[in-house]
Amino acid sequence: MLSENKLNVLKQISGDLSRDEAIWASGYLAGLAGGASLTATLSPQQNDSPGQNVVKKITLAYGTETGNSKKLATALAGIIKKKGVQVKLADLSQYKPKDLAKEEFFFIIISTQGEGEPPALARKFYDYIHENEMNLSHLKFGVLALGDSSYPQFCKTGEEVDYRFEILGAQRIIPLKKCDIDYEPEAAHWIEHVFEAVDKTSVNSIKNATVSKVSTGRKRYRGKVSSIINLNDSTSEKETYHIEIETEEALAYQPGAALGIIPFNSKSIVEEIITLTGIDPQKKIETTKITGTTEELLYKHLNISYLLKSVVAQYAKITGHSIPEVRLSLLDLLRIYPVKNAEEFEAVIQVLTSQSPRLYSISSSLEAHGENEIHITVAKSEFFIDHQKHNGLCSGFLSGFNEGEEVEFYIQDAGHFKLPEADKDIIMIGPGTGIAPFRSFLWERDATGAEGRNWLFFGDRNFVSDFLYQAELQDFLKTGSLTHLDLAFSRDTAEKIYVQHRLEQKSQEVFYWLEGGASVYVCGAKEPMSRDVEQTLLAIIQNEGKRSKEEAHQYLEDMELNGRYAKDVY
Secondary structure: OOOHHHHHHHHHHHHOOOHHHHHHHHHHHHHHHHOOOHHHHOOOOOOOOHHHHHOOEEEEEEEOOOOHHHHHHHHHHHHHHHOOOEEEEEEOOOOOHHHHHHOOEEEEEEEOEOOOEOOHHHHHHHHHHHHOOOOOOOOEEEEEEEOOOOOOOOOHHHHHHHHHHHHOOOEEOOOOEEEOOOOHHHHHHHHHHHHHHHHHHHHHHHHOOOOOOOOOOOOEEEEEEEEEEEOOOOOOOOOEEEEEEEEOOOOOOOOOOEEEEOOOOOHHHHHHHHHHHOOOOOOEEEOOOOEEEHHHHHHHHEOOOOOOHHHHHHHHHHHOOOOOOOOOOHHHHHHHOOOOOHHHHHHHHHHOOEOOOEEEEEOOOHHHHOOOEEEEEEEOOEEEEOOEEEEOHHHHHHHOOOOOOEEEEEEEOOOOOOOOOOOOOEEEEOOHHHHHHHHHHHHHHHHHOOOOOEEEEEEEOOHHHHOOOHHHHHHHHHHOOOOEEEEEEOOOOOOOOOHHHHHHHOHHHHHHHHHOOOEEEEEEOHHHHHHHHHHHHHHHHHHHOOOOHHHHHHHHHHHHHOOOEEEEEO
């Protein structure tokens, strides 16, 4: 028991101590008391590694073909245990996907085989998460993807698992990490950042522990299309729609978030399927997910446009046809490998997967456009099969709306793709519809008077016909909300110029911004744009920063792990 004088002295000394200083002091005093170990003496809240005490356990799962993922996961699990964190090592070939509902922290190491296929032993898990709808909003996750960059589909499985978890609502707390054949050093670096992310998330969870519990299900909004405008000139080969939706209910989202929508199938295709199979369109059918009429299920709820190989295999089993391992639409399957009767087709309906939602970057800002309005930017996708033109399912669905029609949607949180502090600089690289989240960024920063500088690299085919949001961007330049605007219109010059070429031309200033703490965002097509942009950024860091190739990779990786390099690519 301390005397009153000594207690007052202790209070005076400890009153100004930081958390880390208080931890050190408590350990020092414990040592004076008799040499007890620091870890044993400190209370759980005082230990100098928050994750060791806040996190009860994490799950580290692996999917492997050759054994590399298992070997790596086992080694990393050993490191985790030495940190004092309980870890469950899980083989995806045996893991029950339904157990995801019980997990809090779930990290995956998975390889890619051949032409972008998942490991055979992890196929069941891969198919399950892609074919079933789950609410994973409670789950914090990260993915380490192993691959071989000599193959065109480098780390594709890891990318797809990472994206699917995001679609299912899980919270990505560490960016996807793609590793080549020599993966050990990068994997060790990744696991350290896993600890940092878990610790940070755990501390935030404690801070928010007193917040009232809210529903973990996706919040559904209903709104009316108030405006739909083709942003391309009539001379363009493309159609890009600016769509505004008004709601009665107040919206909540941050710049960088996405709007999720489940598209309906083509009525004409549904009618043709019903005609081919002879099934009663008004017959009530109960599936494992939903009950409805045949027509309702095929039109609103089930995927009929591009079936998974596993679904095609089930179709073959039901119909008795010998069908190669392919992905086809339901209509094509019925034409080539018809069902015998309506009853057989009813069995086919039972194995069809639910229609997957599509995500579109939100291109508006709550601060600028209000809480009852939301905007998206949609490029109408067109492709040809046997000389017949088809539209992309969701882009065709959205571009076909008329003003005043109702639409249902939900909002997917921004995750890693979000603005930094208001005084930080940002570099935005977004050709085509990749400009969508950056329109949101600019409106947000303009409305809030953010002091950070904003630099946009935008590109498309032609200046006259494809300069999306031209008037707005020019206004942002005039007011200073947009510091720099660099444009690349590939079809206006004899030699095609893309956004990465503009980056290269401004390499010295780009690196100066990076060294000053600027964040870089890339949005748009994954291939080849995002890969070309990343290679250009690496070259800039290497050349302007006088770094080796390995050091440049480490520089950009550290930016990504620290939230200063984010990609939203598709």
